Amino acid sequence: MxxxxxxxxxxxxxxxxxxxxxxAGKSTMYVKIKTAQVxxxxxxxxxxxxxxxxxxxxxxxxxxxxxxxISCDKPKIVGWVASSSLSRKNVNGRGKVSSxxxxxxxxxxxxxxxxxxxxxxxxxxxxxxxxxxxxxISVSDEExxxxxxxxxxxxxxxx
Amino acid sequence: xxxxxxxxxxxxxxLLFTSCETLLEAIESSNPQTAExxxxxxxIKTGSNAFEELTxxxxxxxxxxxxxxxxxxxxxxxxxxxxxEYLNKICNAIVLNSGAxxxxxxxxxxxxxxNDINAMATPGGHIFVxxxxxxxxxxxxxxxxxxxHEIAHIQLKHSIKAIKKSRRNSFIGSAISFAGLMAIDAYxxxxxxxxxxxxxxxxxxxxxxxxxINSGYSKAQEFEADKKxxxxxxxxxxxxxxxxxxxxxxxxxTSGSKSGWNSTHPSPEKRIxxxxxxxxxxxxxxSDKSVRQERFNKNKF
Numbered sequence: 352m353x354x355x356x357x358x359x360x361x362x363x364x365x366x367x368x369x370x371x372x373x374x375a376g377k378s379t380m381y382v383k384i385k386t387a388q389v390x391x392x393x394x395x396x397x398x399x400x401x402x403x404x405x406x407x408x409x410x411x412x413x414x415x416x417x418x419x420x421i422s423c424d425k426p427k428i429v430g431w432v433a434s435s436s437l438s439r440k441n442v443n444g445r446g447k448v449s450s451x452x453x454x455x456x457x458x459x460x461x462x463x464x465x466x467x468x469x470x471x472x473x474x475x476x477x478x479x480x481x482x483x484x485x486x487x488i489s490v491s492d493e494e495x496x497x498x499x500x501x502x503x504x505x506x507x508x509x510x
Numbered sequence: 511x512x513x514x515x516x517x518x519x520x521x522x523x524x525l526l527f528t529s530c531e532t533l534l535e536a537i538e539s540s541n542p543q544t545a546e547x548x549x550x551x552x553x554i555k556t557g558s559n560a561f562e563e564l565t566x567x568x569x570x571x572x573x574x575x576x577x578x579x580x581x582x583x584x585x586x587x588x589x590x591x592x593x594x595e596y597l598n599k600i601c602n603a604i605v606l607n608s609g610a611x612x613x614x615x616x617x618x619x620x621x622x623x624x625n626d627i628n629a630m631a632t633p634g635g636h637i638f639v640x641x642x643x644x645x646x647x648x649x650x651x652x653x654x655x656x657x658x659h660e661i662a663h664i665q666l667k668h669s670i671k672a673i674k675k676s677r678r679n680s681f682i683g684s685a686i687s688f689a690g691l692m693a694i695d696a697y698x699x700x701x702x703x704x705x706x707x708x709x710x711x712x713x714x715x716x717x718x719x720x721x722x723i724n725s726g727y728s729k730a731q732e733f734e735a736d737k738k739x740x741x742x743x744x745x746x747x748x749x750x751x752x753x754x755x756x757x758x759x760x761x762x763x764t765s766g767s768k769s770g771w772n773s774t775h776p777s778p779e780k781r782i783x784x785x786x787x788x789x790x791x792x793x794x795x796x797s798d799k800s801v802r803q804e805r806f807n808k809n810k811f
Contacts, residue, residue, distance in 0.1 A: 384566065385615045395606065405567075405614075435612050442567070463568040463711055467703050471575060471711050474697045481581035482574050485620045485636060490598050495606060498599040502650070502805070503797035504747035507607050 380419070382407045383438035388492065389430035393418035396496045396506065401428045406443045564670060570614035573634015575715040576669075576722070580630060580638055583723075587623035587641060589811075594621055596809035600650065601637065601657045607746040610665045617664075619657065627764055630722045631660040633669045644810065646759040650802040651743070651752030653810075658739035658748070666738060668731045669718045726774030733776070733784050740788055747796035751789060757782050 385405050390397040393415050403409065403423050409432070413420040419437060422429045472479055490498075499506050564572075588594070597619040605617055613635040620638055622628060628640040637660045647653040663669070699705055721727060727735070740750040761778035775781070 383614075384612050385570070433612070442565075463564070463571045463707055463714075465571065467707050467711060468571060468574065470697075470699060470703045471708055472578075474699075474708065475712065477575070477578045478582060479574065479578050481586060482577045482636070485577065485581070485586065485618050486615060488594060488598055488618050488620065489616070490595065490602055495599060495602045499603050499606075499747075502603075502747075502802045504603055505607055505745065505796070507609065
């Protein structure tokens, strides 16, 4: 009787653990940077297959060394994303605060998002157009890697 | 008249209490009475708890506000797109090898259109380097030293730390903020915008700008940034000894000058001494900087 009980408990524990692993392996995460690059392989050197914007939710299907293989519905895309681009916390809705908790969130500075920038620009008579222009100055991962190779520099990924 | 009296009182009290009493206590002991005095007092109280847990998104928007103020003060040079692209490639190569968490919108390097020696960075990843400072470099590795130093300030979160430090003893920052906060008070703020957030953004921007343009980071933070820059350079494959080349040229060009650079940074001599000491602990095994000289000569204006 005791043996049967132990076996049953073991099966339940095993099933629970398997369910946990399955669920963990397919967890939902959120893009926490402005634009996450989706790569064909788990490497920054790899060709980009698209991008996912801030706040989008993705389903994690697999993981290797600092990379997640994900599936996203909006936009529709699958591929590898650097784990540092994602967060388990839902980043959406942080900029929208109700009057009831506005002060509390303000104490942590968490309301400092895009929603107040235009008001800030008006009150302080500040022009953001030059900053927007500067932010268009960018180089692709592929260009950086070529630059690294040509200059005999290091890439953080060792072959 | 009352406003002038109150600001004077704040300044006087802050002078008296700088080392042993916070500004918060000074404000409370001055017993604010008018609506303006109460508003100012409330912002300082709010600010004393603010900025404790900023996300990279928050830091980005603070950085944008700082960058906007910088670009309102300094003209940006777009006359050398090849050089600008080159600076951004060096910057990204260093960031790639830094192992640091990504910034919300990455890093962007722009050239300030001045022959003064100057460089600044915002917590949002905006890096500004002057034409004058670029001219103090004679190799890609020396140019990398300039960028690595600014990247180090960002990754060590020195400007965010400056905001947290300011609530303790920056009476000058608070007095400047007073006028700005009154402007916010008079503005008809949209319903979905929190006045406290707006005031927090104003104070954060003001403090960081004051640090970048007037007071500079502490000497300890400057030396910390130099030390980290050497490590970043080495990790990327840039010869960290090139930082000495850059500092030697800065020393030559700023000697005896009371330029903004000298007022916001430790003297080049002191930096050279500390960097030289740190270099003895580093073994560089990368390619000689000469392999990158041709492209430096092609890309530098």
